[in-house]
Amino acid sequence: MKTLVICSGGLDSVSLAHITARSRDLTRLVSFDYGQRHRKELDFAAAAAARLGVPHHLIDLRAIGAALTGSALTDDIDVPDGHYAEDTMRITVVPNRNAIMLTVAYGIAAAHGDAAVATAVHGGDHFIYPDCRPAFTEAFDIMQRAALDGYADVRLWTPFVHRNKADIVREGAANGTPFAETWSCYKGGAQHCGRCGTCVERREAFDLAGLPDPTAYADPDFWRVAVANRAGV
Numbered sequence: 001m002k003t004l005v006i007c008s009g010g011l012d013s014v015s016l017a018h019i020t021a022r023s024r025d026l027t028r029l030v031s032f033d034y035g036q037r038h039r040k041e042l043d044f045a046a047a048a049a050a051r052l053g054v055p056h057h058l059i060d061l062r063a064i065g066a067a068l069t070g071s072a073l074t075d076d077i078d079v080p081d082g083h084y085a086e087d088t089m090r091i092t093v094v095p096n097r098n099a100i101m102l103t104v105a106y107g108i109a110a111a112h113g114d115a116a117v118a119t120a121v122h123g124g125d126h127f128i129y130p131d132c133r134p135a136f137t138e139a140f141d142i143m144q145r146a147a148l149d150g151y152a153d154v155r156l157w158t159p160f161v162h163r164n165k166a167d168i169v170r171e172g173a174a175n176g177t178p179f180a181e182t183w184s185c186y187k188g189g190a191q192h193c194g195r196c197g198t199c200v201e202r203r204e205a206f207d208l209a210g211l212p213d214p215t216a217y218a219d220p221d222f223w224r225v226a227v228a229n230r231a232g233v
Contacts, residue, residue, distance in 0.1 A: 001024050001025060001115045001116055002024075002025045002027045002113065002114045002115045002116070003020050003024045003025060003026060003027060003114060003115065003116040003117070003118050003157060004027055004028050004029075004030055004105060004108060004109045004112075004114045004116070004117050004118065005017045005020050005026065005028075005029050005030070005118045005119075006029075006030050006031075006032075006101060006102070006105050006117065006118065006119045006120075007029040007030065007031055007045040007048060007049070008031060008032075008041050008042075008045060009031065009040075009041035009042055009043065009044030009045035009046075009047075009048070009182065009183050010041055010044075010120075010182055010183060010184050010198075011165075011168065011169070011172070011177075011179060011182040011184055011202060011205075012120035012122060012160065012165070012168050013045070013119075013120040014044065014045070014048045014172075014177060014181070014182045015120070015168050015169075015171065015172030015175070015177045015182075016118055016119075016120040016159070016160070016168075017029055017048050017049075017052060018048075018052070018172060018175045018176055018177045019159070019171060019172065019175045019177075020118055021052050021054075021175075022175050022176075024116070026052060026054055027054060027055075027112065027114050028049075028054050028055045028056070028057060028108075028112070028114075029045060029048060029049040029052075029054060029055070029056050029057070030056075030057045030059065030104070030105050030108055031045040031046075031056065031057070031058050031059070032058075032059045032061050032101050032104070033058060033059070033060050033061060033062055033065075034061040034062060034064060034065030034068075034097065035061075035062045035065035035066055036065070036188075037186070037187070037188045038183065038185060038186050038187065038188035039188065040183060040188055041183040041184075041188075042058060043183075044181060044182055044183045045058075046058070047181055048181070051178075051181075057108060059101075059104055061100065061101075061104075064100065068096070068097070096131065097131065098119070098121070098129070098131035098132060098136075099131050099136075099140065102117065102119065102140060102144070102156070103144070105117045105119075106144045106147075106148065106154055109152070109154045110148050110151060110152035110154055113152075114154065115153065115154060115155065116154065116155045116156070116157045117154060117155075117156055117157065118156075118157040118158070118159070119137075119156070119157075119158055120158075120160055120168070121137065121158055121160065121161055122160035122161065122163055122164060122165060122167075122168060123160070123161065123162055123163055123164050132161075134158075134161050134162065137156060137158050137161055140156065141155060141156040144156070164205070164208075165201055165202070165204075165205035165208075166204075166205045166206075166208035166209040167209075168205070169205045169206055169208075169209040169211055170209045170211070173209075173211055179213070179214055179215070180214040180215065184198040184199060184201075184202045184215075185198060185199050186198050186199075189218070191216050191217065191218055192215050192216065192217045192218065193217065193218050193219065194217030194218050194219035194220055194221075194222050194223065195218075195219050195222045195226075199217060199223070200222070200223045200226045200227070202215065203215070203217065203220075203223040204223055204227055
């Protein structure tokens with residue numbers, strides 16, 4: 001099945017790109033620049049496309065991102081430290097981000113004759129991001145099929161939506177994902193900070209998966225504190 005993958009350059013979406021390349025007909029990667037402070041992730045998406053031998057479509061949504069104010073990912077607001085599942089991480093929500101990106105991706109898929117749009121939303125996202133939850137992805141797929149009725153038949157593929165990040169690490173490893181060539185940190189520094197929610201979740205996922213984490217972190221041990229605090233230990 002000809003499948004377009006939305007790829008940020010992060011661990012989840014790059015893993016999905018590699019999985020898709022082995023299990024389906026990967027046609028292209030689509031990435032979005034919405035003014036995120038960790039824009040360097042897009043370089044990793046471009047590298048993934050080159051590695052997998054498919055086109056990389058980089059869509060400029062900076063004007064839209066500038067209007068979606070109030071997020072630590074796009075505004076001058078500190079990205080909080082701590083576990084990804086903590087309520088403080090809600091400040092990283094960019095309103096309607098996934099809905100906007102998916103709409104564009106469906107249009108690109110329809111224009112190029114792709115049969116599916118794949119996105120790497122997963123179970124760990126549900127607490128914070130409403131547009132990562134199964135209720136959203138299922139409703140969105142129905143809406144888009146109505147929007148393209150009579151023009152194209154494009155379906156949404158969300159293989160991780162009921163799974164956790166450790167599952168993604170295991171499956172990504174089984175499909176040859178070079179994890180060192182992915183970027184997760186929301187702070188966008190010279191290396192992964194090791195303290196923001198995405199860094200903590202990334203490091204914890206490798207631990208739960210029982211696989212070595214090749215990532216260099218500025219604070220490589222903070223994740224244990226964050227996990228313990230989350231568990232109330």
